[in-house]
Amino acid sequence: MSVRSRSREVALQILFEDEHNSRDSVAELKDFLHGRLNNPDAEAFAQTLILGVRRNRGEIDQEIERIAQNWSLTRMAATDRNVLRLGAFEILYGDTPFKVAVNEAVDLAKRFGSENSAPFVNGILDKMKK
Template sequence: MSLRRRAREVALQILFEDDVNPRGTAAELTEFLHGRLNNQDGEDFALRLVLGVRQNREALDERLGQIAQNWSLKRMAGAERNILRIAAYEVIHGETPFAVAVNEAIELAKRYGSAQSGGFVNGILDRLKSVEAEGKA
């Protein structure tokens, strides 16, 4: 497994936990990342994802909510919701190519979601691509 994929998994774990019981301090977050990754590049990447999603969560949720026809984010499974947040953050605010962000999100969904999660995540992110393309045109 690549270092970035593992960093995304750890970021997903933190963001999933945020939905229920957020980590209180930066030191706890840093300790968790170090314990799971033990690689500075991976820890830095995961930290950027976590902080970026946290900082932009409201806007990401609004955008995803508009795209996810007939689904509210509250109704989505926690893993799927946070996988979508990570991928949307990477596409909108990061430097990750769209195809890479989608592929990584699908792989996370297959691992941490249900049998249908990969297709569900792919469908939502495909709509995000269309909306982003229209906005930049």
């Protein structure tokens, strides 16, 4: 698994956790990332993803709901919702190439979601192409 893929995996775990027990302190977040990744580049990338999703969550959620017709975020599985947020952040605000962002999100959905998660995530993110 690449360093960036591993960073995305840990970022997804934090975003999922945010819905239940957020690590509000940046120092706490850095400590957690260091313990899980133990690689300065991976830690920095994961932190960028997490803080970026947190900062832009309102706009990201609006875009996901606009595209995901007949699906509110509250109806989505928590894993799918957070994979979508992560992928959407990379597409809308990051410098990750579109296809890479979508493929990475689909891989996370396959790994952590249900059997329907990957096609669901792919379908929504594919519609976000600028």
